Amino acid sequence: MKLVVDANIPAAEHCFGAFGEVMTCPGREVGAAHLRDADALIIRSVTPVSAALLADSPVRFVGTCTIGTDHVDTHYLAEHGIAFASAPGCNADAVVDYVLASLLTLGERGGWTLLNRRVGIVGVGNVGGRLQTRLQALGVEVWACDPPRAEREGEAGFASLDTLIERCDVLCLHTPLVSTGKHATRHLLDAQRISALAPGTLVLNAGRGDCIDGLALRRRLTGQNDITAVLDVWESEPAIDAALHDLAALATPHIAGYSLDGKLRGSLMIHQALAAHLGQTSELTLEAICPPPALASLTLQQALPEEEALRLCTRAVYEVRRDHESLTREAHALGVAHGFDRCRAQYPLRREFSTLCVHLKGEAQPLAPVLRAAGFDVVAG
Secondary structure (H helix, E strand, C coil): CEEEEECCCCCHHHHHHHHCEEEEECHHHCCHHHHCCCCEEEECCCCCECHHHHCCCCCCEEEECCCCCCCECHHHHHHCCCEEECCCCCCHHHHHHHHHHHHHHHHHHHCCCHHHCEEEEECCCHHHHHHHHHHHHHCCEEEEECHHHHHHHCCCCCCCHHHHHHHCCEEEECCCCCCCCCCCCCCCECHHHHHHCCCCCEEEECCCHHHECHHHHHHHHHHCCCCEEEECCCCCCCCCCHHHHHHCCEECCCCCCCCHHHHHHHHHHHHHHHHHHCCCCCCCCHHHHCCCCCCCEEEECCCCCHHHHHHHHHHHHCCHHHHHHHHHHHHHHHCHHHHHHHHHHCCCCCCCHHHCEEEECHHHHHHHHHHHHHCCEEEEC
């Protein structure tokens, strides 16, 4: 059996070598020629999978080690009897870490307090739902917009996007990309809604780039400069809008979910799906392929303001400003498209909040509830 695997998928040999020969290839370079004698294709979000790629191949299994599936023509796969698997939820906690790190960073920069913000979450699935849980545990007021869920579950607990725009200080987008139909999300935040944003609003998109009208957002930022944008996903990746990049308070190259833990969960989930497809059993575990974190623990002993403690612990694990600075540096050196892909391909090792054990002693012990709510492993006493 031959498997073609995106070169950016970690533990590829460990997860897929037992099934046969593994050939790795950069995700954007995977073409029909690579698949002429391949039985399986394992990808991430940068590889479009359609008839053009698979028509003349013997591939019978496609797996994407990502939450999103809009890069895969699942109808074509189903029509041609090609098995498909994705990894829903694999990196959801990493994206939530990214959101909290971004909000804490910009709160410090702007002199405002996250715990006093009113946050609107658009798309309350794997990522948005976990973000809602953590924010509410922190005591943040959260408004949720998810029309498909509201339709299935009832309106209680949900509000319209326009209501969120009217009432929230922060707007976080975590929707899949749906191009057509009643719940289409392409340009969900369109020119009219961008114009309606109140001065001071912070817009954060870590879902899909096409869910925001980038040109309209650039015009608002250029013309009025009275809102803030945090963008991890973009239209036309990797050839993103250079002017919009320069206007964003934090601009990162689609890496919100790029924790090692999340990537390895995705690899393991597709390993398990392929094993099931082949009628095999697997005993491979995340612990077997995931190394211990470089910084496993942190001790706090002094009383600190809650947000200062949150920032300290967050930066012990993940510093979002480094990703912003890396993209800016590479984009200026290589151009935005090559810089974008280089940042992704050479992304440094990053772990999730849950891998840090925070020991609280003495006057720091009252910080336990807020640090646990943020996702850290806390030991008090």
